[in-house]
Amino acid sequence: MNITSTHLQKLTAVAMAVGLFSCGGGSESNTKFDLVNPAEPVSDWTLVWSDEFDGASIDKNKWTHEINCNGGGNNEQQCYSDSAENSFVSGGTLKIVAKPAEEGAPLPYTSARLNTRYKADFKYGRFEMRAKLPSGQGSWPAFWMLPTDYVYGEWPKSGEIDILEAVNLKVADSEGNVEANVHGTLHYGQAWPANKQSGKAYLLPEMANPADDFHTYAIEWQEGEIRWYVDDYLFATQMKSEVRYNGKGEAVGLKHRGWFAEYFDIVTGELTTHWDNAPFDQDFHLLLNLAVGGNWAGNVNNTGIDAAAFADGQTYEIDYVHVYECAINPNTGKGCETIRAGYKVEASDENPTGALVIGEAPIPSPPSTGIATPITIFADAENAGWPVWDCCGGTVPTIETDNAEHGATVEFVIGAAPTVMGFNSRLGSPAKAFDASPMLTTGSIKFDMKVVSMPSNSSAPWLFKAESNDATTAVEMDLTLGNDGNPIVAGEWQHYEFSLQTLADAGLDLSGIDVLMIFPAWGAGEGAVYRVDNVEISQDGPVVYPELVLFSDQTNLDWPIWDCCGGSTPVEAMDDAEHGLTAEFAIGAAPTVMGFLSAEGVSFDASEILVEGVVQFDMKVVSAPSDASAAWLFKVEAGGATSAVELPLTSSIEGIAPVTGQWQTYTFTLQSLSDAGLDVSEIDVVMVFPAWGAGNGAVYRIDNAKIYNPNAPEVPEVGLTLFKDMTPEQWSIWDCCGGSTPSVETDDAQHGSVAQFSIGAAPTVMGFLAADDVYYDASALLASGVVRFDMKLVSAPSDASAPWLFKIEAGDASSAVELPLSASLEGVDPVVGQWQTYTFTLQSLFDAGLDISQIDVVMVFPAWGAGNGAVYRIDNAAITIP
Structure with a gap:
């Protein structure tokens, strides 16, 4: 029961549900009762508050009458009063009566709304009512809860729990379908009109109507979970959202999409989305009311209000209201669950009794790879990840052959049912959104379209719409804007192009594009037949293909070297000049497999390089296993071992077996x-190993292990390399004030030529300096770029306690940021004789005040005046996307 004008959304949800059912889904409330056994509430529920309505009047110590003509915020047509004609106790029940108002009244009906605010407020428990509901077109009874103190802001940011709602019970439509649904719903999210709701309808067994007899309606509310019951049968479950993180602690999606809250972060002070128990973690109070008409009841079934149904009054009769506390743990409400099989499973054809409701929480965008990778959604054939789709019209788009130039195309046909059409990756195999954010400034969505037959409404506008992250964001535009404003011409192929920058500026989150639609305006497309071809999200300039480097001179922190079961720790080991640092694996008596295991939540999507991509690595056996006949194997797993392939190394493209002491390359096509x-x-x-149990004594090394497209064109390096064997043109290695000249020295096989800095008695800072009027603009790298370098301390300064610092300047020192090296992502201090990597994100430097559009100095040094005696080397210094 909303408190602002929002039930139009509920009407939309009902309409969408009807549309889904007509597509073969079937009503979710047609429960098969022979498959489950309803459970009784457990004995640990303790009654803490109740009203049996056994007295002669409404108990004012428990209930407060609301008196207003606000229409409930939903354009309802009643004034709420405290008149005994609208609410009274008799015969052991509370009656709430909606009846016609006197002539000249502000609204045509009167009724009652009672609440327990500040008299009975609760957090967690079982809330139960036994009642007989009113009927008739326009009737809208509710048993519900609102926050007592609106901790998270105005409705619905602080939440709303609808234990029971029903509208227009016993009303028969033109086809004879009699309304008998009851509903359980949550409201939450951002302020109206961006509010969200989620819930479920339920039909009683044997089509019993809630207006014919008394039934028990309840919820069990515990920390992070709310369950709905009718006559003790659990029909709906809603839970808080659960965020899925990768090994870096980055949010990459939702394990469960439930409710959410938006409130000001206590640390940053910023308005932030929270996927936690909020807003359903505060005190709520109870409400009972009977509304008449409004945005929901007045817009479904036969619509409007049936005056005859209210002529003698409609009565909502409540036998009792009970509130129970979970004695096991009243602080969380956990431990007293009345549950059954399927209560945490979404309803489907396979699980018809599933009760889980999927919520409307926004899905956090996965961190961008920073790699711009085009995608073809349709060109001569359907992309399995982006199936063609009719949202609501009941048709199946087809593949039709057009002219010689276009060949196979998608044909959409719109009938009488309003619909939108296009391509929907949420239905794909696998279902996966597309990250277009790396192509922001250079990319676009492109397609060709030919209208075969115009809609009967010739003035209907044609639209293009893109959605992202399960409709968390969406942009709809006039289709002709993608063709420089040119009108649509029937029978003619026309090209359309929408820049990603334009779509982003209009509010589309490019990181998770999952639906593209092309259609005449809703409800105006009947008769339209049109074909679409060459649908793609691409960019101008070179194509960059996905690539995963498992090991090349250093361990990939997202893919550490790994011993499954033998108890050893693989190590990094220096080999020859060509291979440098390699991954070394050693197998003992314990059977094991070894290789590269992704961090939790991390995986690599190679589907975009399937046709030409390979898994490739170099391998050298240092010591053969004691069982010389042991077969060497290669194994790849995916999706938490839901799929896997194991092959002998000899089935690689090279077809060779390992030879002790010899580097060999192995390649397997994706x-x-x-x-x-x-x-x-x-x-x-990704694993390489001797057969299980036969590897004792084996020592082997792997290098240059990667998954990539060997035919991919070479792509210009992104960013600025400050030093790798030498400095770039117009940059130099530099001693600010000490009078020394940094030099280029040869280090180990891995690092080769490096920049060496030596500090004497004169205080100084050192690093890399741009020539006059030269700077680097890193603005395009802000979202995912870093400043990264390797450093080895050859000799520590005489002041061993001297802190080591990183400093970066821009615009001739008009902005600068100085940080200790220990503030890098790696969080380490220099160690004498050891190469270490340091990484600082551009975003953090930008947030600290650096103008990243004019970077002209990058420095690494011991604190001013404390560096005497320090000698250190730097290599692989760059401003780049990792």
């Missing part, structure tokens, strides 16, 4: 792995 059953969209383990 296509062959996919054909063997591997889901290449979420690779998470």
Whole structure:
């Protein structure tokens, strides 16, 4: 029961549900009762508050009458009063009566709304009512809860719990369908009109109507979970959202999409989305009311209000209201659950009795890879990840052959039912959104369209719409804007293009595009037949293909080297000049497999390079296993081992077995792995090992291990390399004030030529300096870029306590940021004789005040005046996207 004008959304939800059912889903409330056994409330529920309505009047110590003509915020047509004609106790029940108002009244009906605010407020428990509901077109009874103190802000930011609602009970539509649904709903999220709601309808067994007899309606509310019951049958479950994180602690999606809250972060002071118990973690109070008409009841079934149904009054009769506390843990409400099989499973054809309700929480965008990778959604054939789609019209778009130039195209046909059409990756295999954010400034969504037949409404506007992250954001635009404003011409192929920058400026989150739609305006497209071809999200300039480097001179922190079961720790080991640092694996008596295991939540999607991509690595056996006949194997797993392929090394393209002491290359095509059953969209383990139990004594090294497209064109390096064997043109290695000249020295095989800095008695700072009027603009790298370098301390300063600092300046020192090296992502201090990597994100430097558009000095040094005697080397220094 809303408190602002929002039930139009509920009407929309009802309409969408009807549309879904007509597509073959069936009503979710047609429960098969022979499959489950309703459970009784457990004995640990303790009654803490109740009203049996056994007295002669309404207990004013428990209930407060609301008196207003506000229409409930939903355009309802009643004034609420405290008149005994609208609410009274008799015969052991409370009656709430909606009846016609006197002539000249502000609204045509009167009724009552009672609440327990500040008299009975609760957090967690079982809330139960036994009642007989009113009927008739326009009737809207409710048993519900609102926050007592609105901790998170105005409705619905602080939440609303609808234990029971029903509208227009016993009303028969033109086809004879009699309304008998009851509803349980949550309201939450952002302020209206961006509010969200989620809930479920339920039909009683044997089509019993709630207006014919008394039934018990309840919720059990515990920390992070709310369950709905009718006559003790659990029909709906809603839970808080659960965020899925990768190994870096980055949010990459939701394990469960439930409710959410938006409130000001106590640390940052910023308005922030929270996927936690809020807003359903505060005190709420109870409400009972009977509304008449309004945005929901007045707009469904036969619509409006049936005056005859209210002529003698409609009565909402309540036998009792009970509130129970979970004695096991009243602070969380946990431990007294009345549950059954399927209560945490979403209803489906396979699980018809599933009770789980999927919420409307925004899905956090996965961190961008920073790699611009185009995608073809349709060109001559359907992309399995982006199936063609009719939202609501009941048709199945087809593939039709057009002219010689276009060949196979998608044909959409719109009939009488209003609909939108296009391509929907949420229905794909696998279901996966597309990250277009790396192409922001250079990319666009492109397609060709030919209208075969115009809609009967010739003035209907044609629209293009893109959605992202499960409709968390969306942009709808006039289609002709993608063709420089040119009108649509029937029978003619026309090209349309919308820049990603334009869509982003209009509010689309490019990181998770999952639906593209092309259609005449809703409800105006009947008769339209049109074809679409060459649909893509691409960019101008070179194509960059996904690539995963498992090991090349250093461990990939997202894919650490790994011993499954033998108890050893693989190590990094120096080899020859060509290979430098390698990954070394040693197998003992314990059977094991070894290789590269992705961090939690991390996987690699190789589907975009399936046709030409390979898994490739170099391997050298240092010591053969004691069982010389042991077969060497290669294994790849995906999706938490839901799919896997294991092959002998000899089945690689090279077809060779390992030879002790000799480096050899092994290559396996992604296509062959996919054909063997591997889901290449979420690779998470790559292994190389002697057969299980036969590897004792084996020591072997792997280098240059990667998954990539060997035919991909070379792409210009992103960012600025400050030093790798030498400095770039117009940059120099630099001693600010000490009078020394930094030099280029040769280090180990891995690092080769490095920049060496030596500090004497004169205080100084050192690093890399741009020539006059030269600077680097890193603005395009802000979202995911870093400043990164390797450093080795050759000799520590005589002041061993001297802090080591990183400083970066821009615009001739008009802005600058100085940080200790320990503030890097790695969080380490220099160690004499050891190469270490340091990484600082551009976003953090920008947030600290650096103008990243004019970077002209990058420095690394011991604190001013404390560096005497320090000698240190820097290599692989760059401003880049990692």
